[in-house]
Amino acid sequence: MRSFLSGSRRRVFAGVVIAAAALGSATACGDDQGAGTSGPVYFGVSGPKTGPSAEYGRLWQQGFDLALEEINAAGGINGRKVELKWEDSQSDPKQTVPIATKFVDDKSIIAELGDFSSPASIAASPIYNRGKLVQYGFTNSAVDFTKAGDYSWSPSITLDVFQERNAEWISKRAKKVSVVYLETDWGKQAFQFFEKFAKEKGIEIAYSSPVLPDSTDVKPILIKGREANPEAFVHLGYGPDGALVVKQLRDVGFTGQFFGGQNTPQFISLAGAAAEGDIVNGVFTPADPDPKVQAFVKAFKAKFNVDPGDFNVYAYDALHVLVKAAKEGGATREGVLKALKSDTQFTGIGLGTFSFDQKTRRPLNVKPIELILREGKFVPTGNR
Structure with a gap:
């Protein structure tokens, strides 16, 4: 195709293109650092909001909402507000893979939470590991989940x-x-x-x-x-x-x-x-007399008018753990990984105080509790 630009206009146009390319390159470099140093800090959530497992996504949402309220009221991460970017996966492996690609490509996301089922998470694990984005599968009990690589972590007790x-x-x-x-x-x-x-x-x-x-x-x-x-x-x-x-x-x-x-x-x-x-x-019962647990139960009931259950707690604890990691290691992808590797003590409502086994990327010395259903509520049998 013939060009109708004059020589001088051609030089100006070329200069604009070069400047725009340089700006885009600078912006991309900045994004690679995990959203820079201002504005919200984002975590991605891959989980079911529709489909057969939608109830679990609803329970997650409640746990996340309470955690976000508390975290941001306390100043977020070094004064930056914490927000979630949620993609509805229906806990389907066919959907978690493109979601993983989307999250890896979105440089503002510093870590990912989910998915609900282990098969759905495992299908996406290679993408998160290649993209060097922590995949925090907080409900993934399948033994093989964390074997995908250094970026696959789970606080879940294994099967x-x-x-x-x-x-x-x-x-x-x-x-x-x-x-x-x-x-x-x-x-x-x-x-x-x-x-x-x-x-x-x-x-x-x-x-x-x-x-x-x-x-x-x-x-x-x-x-x-x-x-x-x-x-x-x-x-x-x-x-x-x-x-x-x-x-x-x-x-x-x-x-x-x-x-x-x-x-x-x-x-x-x-x-x-x-x-x-x-x-x-x-891993949890509202009947636990621990003051920390009772404070959580009180706050949850005040917000949602129901007692919390395991899956509310899983989500609540997961976000608090990753926020702590971002505060300590830096609000970047590598900062989150660094803190998970180096911090020897995390706390949660469900697991209490725990640390990660650095080889398995699973919690150390955590055991389930036995619960029995009495008049519509699960209460401890006394066995641990």
């Missing part, structure tokens, strides 16, 4: 620890059980660990079967489990499927002890009276 404690507590109440578990990678791994520890602790698994996450009728499976004459029924899964299992378990006539579901308002509401006496693993 092997959960299932060893689960088997230990069950062995005190039953020696013969039937088990149902989610037909997902997470569910299969949970069952493998439970099966291993059940054998070690003298528990006979009389019957076992996977159940599809979107099942609406599992009675044929439960009838077979009931006919194996177990002393107790064990469910390895989430809240909604746990509620379905325990309600239909009672419908087919099983009246024995149930171990399963989750410490969430959704499970308690959906399961209703069928879950009375249910026993679960947990």
